[in-house]
Amino acid sequence: AGVQAAKKTADLIPLCHDIRLDFADVQLARAPGGVGVHLTSEVACHDATGVEMEALTAVSVAAITVYDMVKSVCKEAVITDIRLDTKSGGKSGHFLRSDDTIAE
DSSP: OHHHHHHTHHHHSTTOOOOOEEEEEEEEEEOGGGSSEEEEEEEEEOSSSOOHHHHHHHHHHHHHHHHHHHTTTOTTOOOOOOOOOEEOOSTTOOEEOOSTTOOO
8 A cells, every 4th residue: 555655646745746656665564562563665766856755655555554454453553753764866865864763
């Protein structure tokens, strides 16, 4: 669902450019402590613009999909901390979140 969402970002978000993606991936891992899951997405392209919105859309839809799967057994499930941790390329160049909350 996350990869499909990355490909449909321009359809979902007004004024978002339609970008030819070269790569889109979403990974799911057990969260530290064994409670919950940790989702990450990686998206790449060769266009002159960045793919932040595609990556954020991918991980957001993947999180909603996981929520839909667990809601019947866990009524208190939550989705938190969707954010951009790193970016390279595009017009604005490189970005690396500077705080110590980057998930590993």
